[in-house]
Amino acid sequence: MAQTRRFELAMSPHVGATQTTRKIMFDVVIALLPALAAATWFFGPRALLIVFLSVATAVVAEFLCLKFMKRPVSFALDGSAIVTGMLLAYNLPSGVPIWLPVIGTAFAIVVGKQAFGGLGHNIVNPALLGRAFLMASFPILMTAGWAAPEAWNSSEDISWGTSGIAMEEMSTIPMADAISGATPLNVLKQTFDLDASAANARNEGNTAEAESLEERADGIRNALSCNSTYMNLLIGRSGGCLGETSVILLLVGAIYLVMRGVLELRLPVSYLGTVAVLAWVFGGSGWFNGDPLFHVLAGGVILGGIFMVSDMVTTPVTPKGRIIFGIGAGLLTMVIRRWGGYPEGCSYSILLMNLVTPLIDKLTLPKVFGEVKKNG
Amino acid sequence: MIKARSFKGGIHPPGNKDLSSKQSIRRLPAPETVWVPLCQHMGVPSKPSVSKGDKVTRGQEIGTQNGFISLPTHSPVNGTVKSIENFPMPHRRTGPCIVIETESEDGGQVFEKWDDYSSHSPAEITERIKLAGICGMGGASFPTYVKLSPPPDKNIDTLIINGIECEPYLTADHRLMLENPDDVILGMEILAYTLGVEKCLIGIEINKPDAIELMDEKGVSVLPLKVSYPQGAEKQLIDAATGREVPAGGLPLDIGVVVQNVGTAAAVAKAVRDGEPSLRRTITVTGRGVISPANYDACVGTLFSDLIGKSGGYTEDVKRLISGGPMMGMSLYTDGVPVTKGTSGLLALTDDEVRDVVESPCIRCGKCVDVCPLRLTPNLIALAAENERWNLAEGFGALNCMACGTCSYVCPAGRYLVHYIKKAQDAIRANKGKEA
Numbered sequence: 001m002a003q004t005r006r007f008e009l010a011m012s013p014h015v016g017a018t019q020t021t022r023k024i025m026f027d028v029v030i031a032l033l034p035a036l037a038a039a040t041w042f043f044g045p046r047a048l049l050i051v052f053l054s055v056a057t058a059v060v061a062e063f064l065c066l067k068f069m070k071r072p073v074s075f076a077l078d079g080s081a082i083v084t085g086m087l088l089a090y091n092l093p094s095g096v097p098i099w100l101p102v103i104g105t106a107f108a109i110v111v112g113k114q115a116f117g118g119l120g121h122n123i124v125n126p127a128l129l130g131r132a133f134l135m136a137s138f139p140i141l142m143t144a145g146w147a148a149p150e151a152w153n154s155s156e157d158i159s160w161g162t163s164g165i166a167m168e169e170m171s172t173i174p175m176a177d178a179i180s181g182a183t184p185l186n187v188l189k190q191t192f193d194l195d196a197s198a199a200n201a202r203n204e205g206n207t208a209e210a211e212s213l214e215e216r217a218d219g220i221r222n223a224l225s226c227n228s229t230y231m232n233l234l235i236g237r238s239g240g241c242l243g244e245t246s247v248i249l250l251l252v253g254a255i256y257l258v259m260r261g262v263l264e265l266r267l268p269v270s271y272l273g274t275v276a277v278l279a280w281v282f283g284g285s286g287w288f289n290g291d292p293l294f295h296v297l298a299g300g301v302i303l304g305g306i307f308m309v310s311d312m313v314t315t316p317v318t319p320k321g322r323i324i325f326g327i328g329a330g331l332l333t334m335v336i337r338r339w340g341g342y343p344e345g346c347s348y349s350i351l352l353m354n355l356v357t358p359l360i361d362k363l364t365l366p367k368v369f370g371e372v373k374k375n376g
Numbered sequence: 377m378i379k380a381r382s383f384k385g386g387i388h389p390p391g392n393k394d395l396s397s398k399q400s401i402r403r404l405p406a407p408e409t410v411w412v413p414l415c416q417h418m419g420v421p422s423k424p425s426v427s428k429g430d431k432v433t434r435g436q437e438i439g440t441q442n443g444f445i446s447l448p449t450h451s452p453v454n455g456t457v458k459s460i461e462n463f464p465m466p467h468r469r470t471g472p473c474i475v476i477e478t479e480s481e482d483g484g485q486v487f488e489k490w491d492d493y494s495s496h497s498p499a500e501i502t503e504r505i506k507l508a509g510i511c512g513m514g515g516a517s518f519p520t521y522v523k524l525s526p527p528p529d530k531n532i533d534t535l536i537i538n539g540i541e542c543e544p545y546l547t548a549d550h551r552l553m554l555e556n557p558d559d560v561i562l563g564m565e566i567l568a569y570t571l572g573v574e575k576c577l578i579g580i581e582i583n584k585p586d587a588i589e590l591m592d593e594k595g596v597s598v599l600p601l602k603v604s605y606p607q608g609a610e611k612q613l614i615d616a617a618t619g620r621e622v623p624a625g626g627l628p629l630d631i632g633v634v635v636q637n638v639g640t641a642a643a644v645a646k647a648v649r650d651g652e653p654s655l656r657r658t659i660t661v662t663g664r665g666v667i668s669p670a671n672y673d674a675c676v677g678t679l680f681s682d683l684i685g686k687s688g689g690y691t692e693d694v695k696r697l698i699s700g701g702p703m704m705g706m707s708l709y710t711d712g713v714p715v716t717k718g719t720s721g722l723l724a725l726t727d728d729e730v731r732d733v734v735e736s737p738c739i740r741c742g743k744c745v746d747v748c749p750l751r752l753t754p755n756l757i758a759l760a761a762e763n764e765r766w767n768l769a770e771g772f773g774a775l776n777c778m779a780c781g782t783c784s785y786v787c788p789a790g791r792y793l794v795h796y797i798k799k800a801q802d803a804i805r806a807n808k809g810k811e812a
Contacts, residue, residue: 016733017785017787018787078736313740366745369749370750
């Protein structure tokens with residue numbers, strides 16, 4: 001007989017995996033922590049302060065936006081704002097004034113994310129948009145604050161951020177005085193300038209000067225491509241943004257994410273693979289003599305490859321699309337590094353690829369099961 | 377053992393089959409009253425051929441076939457028709473039922489017993505299977521005789537018996553293979569004979585090694601398959617077995633394959649050998665919301681509440697009642713619902729077992745795309761459906777979706793992907809109807 005007991009109605013499936021958006025976001029936060037430790041070690045407590053300010057701003061900005069738009073404010077604690085705050089801070093030099101991360105993160109959340117509808121709806125990575133905003137608005141502050149690693153607690157006067165890179169070689173470079181702690185990619189960029197000057201000199205018929213300039217450029221490049229440089233880049237003893245210093249600790253985070261089923265490898269592998277291949281093709285003085293290892297270890301490509309190229313919201317959902325995204329971002333990164341106006345192209349390359357993500361998705365829709373193969 | 381095969385995509389939800397997999401099938405006598413639905417199959421309901429007060433006998437046709445995709449309905453008991461009324465159904469809101477007061481459950485043989493099926497023509501056997509009201513017992517309940525009547529231009533070369541039971545919790549097919557292998561095998565032989573095929577396989581997931589071994593011992597060619605949901609879906613099974621893909625929008629017939637469930641095969645054996653129509657089936661009653669999970673051999677028209685009663689009743693914390701498996705089954709608001717030929721399981725799930733997440737926006741993680749066995753983009757179809765962009769949804773292949781639920785299962789945002797996609801399918805089909 002029919003009982004009076006009533007049961008809850010729901011759509012199938014009635015069971016499900018335990019992973020949630022919140023858990024994914026907090027996994028990313030956890031994966032970012034080793035790099036925060038490295039940042040603190042190499043750049044001092046100021047790094048912690050910048051990250052803290054950035055995260056706090058992100059959460060508060062998210063909360064206010066949700067409140068204003070009358071949406072559930074609990075979303076502010078879903079972890080995504082924390083990730084944005086951390087990533088933006090990781091993309092700043094340690095020497096920036098403390099109001100800079102606050103402005104940048106507020107812009108990232110309000111304009112980059114909430115203006116588009118919040119979590120899941122933003123077109124470009126909010127942290128990278130925030131960084132691009134800061135680069136455009138405060139270019140000097142964003143590039144002058146390179147601190148030399150470990151300078152904060154060292155009694156010695158370390159004037160080169162690229163400590164470990166043959167000082168002797170570099171002291172011969174006529175670099176701008178402003179650079180107190182150059183990043184390895186700054187140094188590399190200088191060699192391309194030397195190459196250009198050499199080419200000019202040669203055109204003017206000044207062969208001797210051209211040769212001396214070329215020699216200097218090659219000497220610096222050789223110094224960059226040596227084991228001690230690689231080691232410094234791996235452990236993080238080099239100038240750069242807060243979060244990108246220690247390759248090893250970033251990889252620890254990546255392994256954690258893979259184990260937790262959060263990081264899907266197609267994106268980072270295709271991105272870093274493309275960077276490596278193109279580094280060899282045109283990352284050096286001429287063709288096919290670049291140093292892939294240096295290009296992968298230096299700058300932000302490891303941080304970008306693990307945490308920003310693979311940002312779920314702003315990258316393609318199709319398997320093929322992810323590979324195309326990675327290759328495209330890798331290509332743009334290397335083009336900017338070699339011929340662009342900035343020494344590093346990681347963040348702009350990702351932003352540009354973010355914009356074509358819907359198009360990539362559209363063009364790489366998987367062939368539906370049983371669909372007859374179309375020609376072409 | 378031969379290497380287990382599978383398909384691309386899919387998931388591995390916890391099986392939870394050990395709740396009932398060791399329980400032998402218990403034959404339940406017919407209850408005092410049975411509610412026999414006139415539409416236990418996919419297609420047009422049968423037309424009642426008895427009226428209130430009529431005496432009926434077991435196996436008597438009480439509803440006549442009404443069209444091609446339709447089947448007759450039979451009385452599972454001897455008794456008196458009390459009424460014909462609408463009643464809650466396991467697979468739709470309500471449907472007409474013939475309510476019969478049970479007197480006894482003897483007899484049931486209404487057709488001639490055929491000891492040697494091969495002395496009868498395939499057409500005769502197909503007719504018998506139709507008159508016996510047999511439909512697919514794996515869940516979709518498609519009339520079996522239709523699958524055995526391919527158009528003359530289709531050359532069928534492979535019959536696959538589906539013993540996969542990839543839905544978590546369910547163990548009815550597994551128990552049936554273990555306890556009644558001879559019926560399954562006879563049914564398989566009859567079906568192969570009827571279709572005129574040489575190649576005949578039984579697909580079983582390797583989480584049922586005892587069933588694989590038993591079938592192997594009995595000389596049946598077994599196709600061991602990896603444990604992956606939805607391995608038992610027709611298209612995925614055929615893909616794993618033959619490497620052929622059923623064309624989108626097409627049928628297995630198009631690539632020369634017919635798939636039948638093990639329960640269907642056993643029903644065919646009964647109809648041909650014993651002359652008995654489809655009156656009973658094996659059903660798993662399980663979940664942590666029921667005191668003692670079990671497998672039953674119950675007659676159609678038995679109310680779910682009776683089955684739960686036989687299993688010791690509900691636990692305190694029961695929350696959801698589901699007809700079928702947890703991935704594709706329908707949740708019911710009441711247990712006053714009759715068993716049909718297609719009811720493979722009845723689940724009483726507790727709070728801890730059901731997934732209860734608040735839906736949040738899609739974060740485009742792409743997990744649904746990675747696992748979809750039909751290579752669709754569920755998140756994009758769902759977004760289109762949410763915004764009522766039906767053409768867009770159709771362009772993403774919405775009509776191919778079989779609602780297996782794999783996408784919703786993995787979705788970290790708890791999106792009701794199956795719901796949106798079904799909504800899109802309904803709207804697209806409705807628009808097509810308008811145009812036509």
